[in-house]
Amino acid sequence: MTRSMIGPAETEAATAPRIGMLGGTFDPVHLGHLRSAVELYEHLALDRLHMIPAPQPPLRGRPQVAAEARLSLLEAGIGDTPGLYADGRELKRAGPSYSADTLAELRAEYGDDARLVMALGEDAFSRLADWHDPERLFALAHIVVIARPGYPIAQTQRLGELIGQREVADASALMQTPHGGLLRVTLPSRMAISATEIRRRLQQGESVRYLLPEAVERAAVARQLYQTNDYPTDGCQAGE
Numbered sequence: 001m002t003r004s005m006i007g008p009a010e011t012e013a014a015t016a017p018r019i020g021m022l023g024g025t026f027d028p029v030h031l032g033h034l035r036s037a038v039e040l041y042e043h044l045a046l047d048r049l050h051m052i053p054a055p056q057p058p059l060r061g062r063p064q065v066a067a068e069a070r071l072s073l074l075e076a077g078i079g080d081t082p083g084l085y086a087d088g089r090e091l092k093r094a095g096p097s098y099s100a101d102t103l104a105e106l107r108a109e110y111g112d113d114a115r116l117v118m119a120l121g122e123d124a125f126s127r128l129a130d131w132h133d134p135e136r137l138f139a140l141a142h143i144v145v146i147a148r149p150g151y152p153i154a155q156t157q158r159l160g161e162l163i164g165q166r167e168v169a170d171a172s173a174l175m176q177t178p179h180g181g182l183l184r185v186t187l188p189s190r191m192a193i194s195a196t197e198i199r200r201r202l203q204q205g206e207s208v209r210y211l212l213p214e215a216v217e218r219a220a221v222a223r224q225l226y227q228t229n230d231y232p233t234d235g236c237q238a239g240e
């Protein structure tokens with residue numbers, strides 16, 4: 001397409017900022033998160049990807065490590081990686097870390113034209129219909145589902161109704177509008193790494209080398225994090 005054939009809508013799509021959010025418990029952050037983040041950043045040609053630790057992830061027990069420490073491990077893991085940003089904004093809010101609230105903040109900051117994308121793995125996507133105000137997520141952002149080895153999507157009727165006709169074929173179609181679309185992606189380096197397995201290994205004194213960045217491993221060991229097996233399952237009220 002030559003420049004003169006581009007209409008106003010296409011020009012808008014080409015110039016609007018492309019912003020991603022990858023929220024997580026990050027307890028701790030690992031290479032499954034970070035390599036996915038880099039590949040997603042490239043695949044969607046994002047301007048910035050906010051990686052945002054949740055102090056109180058709504059659908060699971062209280063994390064093992066306090067939010068401040070998880071944020072600091074995330075900062076160590078990201079280091080100087082271009083485009084990735086360790087964003088501590090959810091630590092400033094009380095109560096459950098609802099993604100709709102976070103997306104509303106990002107939408108207000110980047111404006112109505114911004115292409116705002118919330119990324120999540122297949123395991124998290126399976127429970128999307130149980131999230132706080134799930135329709136609002138699509139009113140604020142696109143949703144991109146990252147294929148994750150070992151977590152086939154459990155597609156319930158409620159999830160199907162939520163998705164409706166939102167699915168698009170590729171990144172270029174997604175970026176035609178600021179929000180409301182759904183895209184499934186299989187990134188090149190699918191990694192069967194989980195924080196659960198890393199916590200177990202650290203607690204048992206087994207190697208975690210090459211499952212997370214060395215800077216994160218060093219920081220976790222130096223601060224004696226994850227050496228006990230006290231992962232609570234009784235809600236998120238206490239501690240953070």
Ligand SMILES: Nc1ncnc2c1ncn2[C@@H]1O[C@H](COP(=O)(O)OP(=O)(O)OP(=O)(O)O)[C@@H](O)[C@H]1O
Pocket residue numbers: 023024025026027031032033036119120121122123124125146147148149190191192193194195196197
């Ligand atoms: N290896 C991976 N590949 C792709 N996506 C991932 C991977 N690990 C986590 N994710 C996604 O990143 C987001 C944050 O994940 P989270 O911090 O819960 O890590 P986790 O490894 O799933 O942790 P846990 O084992 O404690 O449940 C979620 O959307 C999750 O689906």
Ligand SMILES: O=C(O)c1ccc[n+]([C@@H]2O[C@H](COP(=O)([O-])O)[C@@H](O)[C@H]2O)c1
Pocket residue numbers: 022023024025026052053054056057058059060097098099100124130131132133
């Ligand atoms: O908004 C919600 O209701 C909601 C419900 C479950 C999970 N989330 C978010 O999804 C991200 C991944 O959560 P988790 O539990 O899979 O680590 C994290 O940012 C959570 O805050 C958000």
